[in-house]
Amino acid sequence: MEKFTAVEGIVAPLNRANVDTDMIIPKQFLKSIKRSGFGPNLFDELRYLDRGEPDKDCTGRPLNKEFMLNQPRYANATVLLSRQNFGCGSSREHAPWALDDYGFRVIIASSFADIFFNNCFKNGILPIVLDEAVIDALFAEVESTEGYQLTVDLQTQQISKPDGSVIAFEVDAFRKHCLLNGLDDIGLTLQDDELIKGFETKWQQNAPWLFNAGQ
Amino acid sequence: MAGKTLYDKLWDSHLVKERDDGTALIYIDRQLLHEVTSPQAFEGLRISGRQPWRRDANLAVPDHNVPTTLKERQLGLDGIVDPVSKTQVLTLDNNCKEFDLLEFDMNDRRQGIVHVVGPEQGATLPGMTIVCGDSHTSTHGALGALAHGIGTSEVEHVLATQCLIQNKMKNMLIRIDGKLNVGVTPKDVVLAIIGKIGTAGGTGYAVEFGGDVIVNMSMEGRMTVCNMAIEAGARAGLIAVDQSTIDYVKGRPFSPAGNDWDAAVAQWQQLHSDDDAVFDATIELKGEDIKPQVSWGTSPEMVLPIDGNVPDPTQESDPTKRDSIERALQYMGLQAGQAIGDIKLDKVFIGSCTNGRIEDLRAAAKVVEGHRVADNIKLALVVPGSGLVKEQAEKEGLHKIFTAAGLEWREPGCSMCLAMNADQLGDGEHCASTSNRNFEGRQGFGGRTHLVSPQMAAAAAINGRFVDVRDILKEGA
Ligand code: SF4
Secondary structure (H helix, E strand, O other): OOOOOEEEEEEEEOOOOOOEHHHHOOHHHOOOOOOOOOHHHOOHHHHEOOOOOOOOOOOOOOEOOOOHHHOHHHOOOOEEEOOOOEOEOOOOOHHHHHHHHHOOOEEEEOOEOHHHHHHHHHOOOEEEEOOHHHHHHHHHHHHHOOOOEEEEEOOOOEEEOOOOOEEEOOOOHHHHHHHHOOOOHHHHHHOOHHHHHHHHHHHHHHOHHHOOOOO | OOEOOHHHHHHHHHEEEEOOOOOEEEEOOEEEEOOOOOHHHHHHHHHHOOOOOOHHHEEEOOOOOOOOOHHHHHOHHHHOOOHHHHHHHHHHHHHHHHHOOEEOOOOOOOOEOHHHHHHHHOOOOOOOEEEEOOHHHHHHHHHOOEEEEOOHHHHHHHHHHOEEEEOOOEEEEEEEEOOOOOOOOHHHHHHHHHHHHOOOOOOOEEEEEEOHHHHOOOHHHHHHHHHHHHHHOOOEEEOOOOHHHHHHHOOOOOOOOHHHHHHHHHHHOOOOOOOOEOOOEEEEEEHHHOOOEEEOOOOOOOEEEOOOEOOOHHHOOOHHHHHHHHHHHHHHOOOOOOEHHHOOOOEEEEOHHHHOOHHHHHHHHHHHOOOOOOOOOOEEEEOOOEHHHHHHHHHOOHHHHHHHHOOEEOOOOOHHHOOOOOOOOOOOOEEEEOOOOOOOOOOOOOOEEEEOOHHHHHHHHHHOOOOOHHHHHHHHO
16 A cells, blocks of 8 residues: 655545445446546546446546536645545445545545545545534635645644645544555555464474465 | 363464454465455455465355356356456456466366365365355355455455454354254254344354254265354354364365375364363254244245244234334235245255255255156256266266256356356246345345255255155155
């Protein structure tokens, strides 16, 4: 997993509550055998005017010009701003995979669905919970200022605004550690690789037949 | 200090590390892979530039999507009509090539349902920890192995680290003492258990099955029982190693031989719960009380003995239960109070990782021999659990008995157990099925599944409805 230290980037405003995982990535894409390549289908139903299909090339599809991701001013956004209960719905990891593949590294909302919140950390995305009033102010500033950027620093747990003011945010210490060091579950386990190798060596002496089978 | 349960022993011997967050790292000896739950795990490895930790610990086989008619099968990958199914099978082939893992591909004679193939090859051995991205991995516990079904992220985790992150489960013992009556099978035993404790009864437990009935049961029968531990909510089912286990394992392709064999047997003989081990829960059943079982509803716990009547929701005082009975009756198209024997059947399916082994096929063949499939049965499928089961059955002439009676003899795979390939139920059709799940739509949209033993399915095929196979076997005796 990519290390997360600080992100400085354009903010894209998705001004609605209860954005569910089907909205993030519609269910016809769950049948795929991949975990990458979902970016072009992120928010598929909001972004395009036709129906998306797993094998369809998205480049020539009719765009919904109203949808913010289709507006040039939000191109290359890396911070997504939304409202309460973001990520409700399915437990599958396709939703964070799609957000990550599109390029979002930070999601700011007033609350998140539990499983989605966990899945974000597993996939190198930082979800940040802020008060409703702070979120309201951010929406107003983002929408009125073209090229609006935020700098999110995980180490100091601070978001810096263009006017120089800062917003502090909370993050679980263990998860912060994992993100800063780029540790997903696998990375974390592999920190114990010597221990695993040591176990394996002893185990092989004890039960060698488990190691010479099948090849 | 109290002794250890079998689960405790397997856990302790594979414990790599207890972590601060309360979880533990457990070393995994064998990972079985199939085409449905592995693609994203392999892609994860590719994205992060990781390699499998130990190649020889893995064995892959496509099973869920493979077609089961000979004609389609001979076409190889081109025989798979559905593009998603085909991609999944092809992806497994490619991933195994890229990462250099052993695969029995679609037309390998050793191909079959992953839970049939593992024990058959000796790739499942006593004392192992075994995982597979499939909930019926509990099957392998029949050999005294700790076997868990896992999710796709965990498949990737095991590929990359050879470890699984786990919380230790509690211990449950289910004892079935006494003797089974003729015509009552391991499938009936496990359905009766689920009927008694419910589909959540084993949640959070590793369940060990014991008692005379289990001790006297064949290895394949034990696999049937452990297979459905997950339907009782238990991620892992377990049975102590005894002489039957050791005899079963001997001489299989992956089994130890020579000096290793003696050393292995000495270790395996310790794989039972100590006499003074303490279980967190114990359930007892009497073998004599168990009758042939038939599920009537949309959950495996909605099961009755063959002479039973479908429940009447008005007799149920608990509103949630009443509601679920009503919904199940409606989906299944049944009347409250209707006799099990009065359910009209349309199809019969004999196969799956629960009942697709040679003993199952022998038992079913014995019942249909010399009879014809009833007129109202539109399709009766017999799908062997693996290529080797198929070969053995043909050597014994079982396929001739089935086809002479009007049942179709197919190529190995999961088939109508979950209807990911072309073998499906039509809307509203009732099926006597030897598989393990009767959820809504499991065997096809609107399909109605009744879970039974192979003997009961065979008897249903020739009678067009459910009959008590004990009567038939008595007459035949
Ligand atoms: S036979 Fe059925 S339950 Fe068994 S692995 Fe295949 S689909 Fe799953």
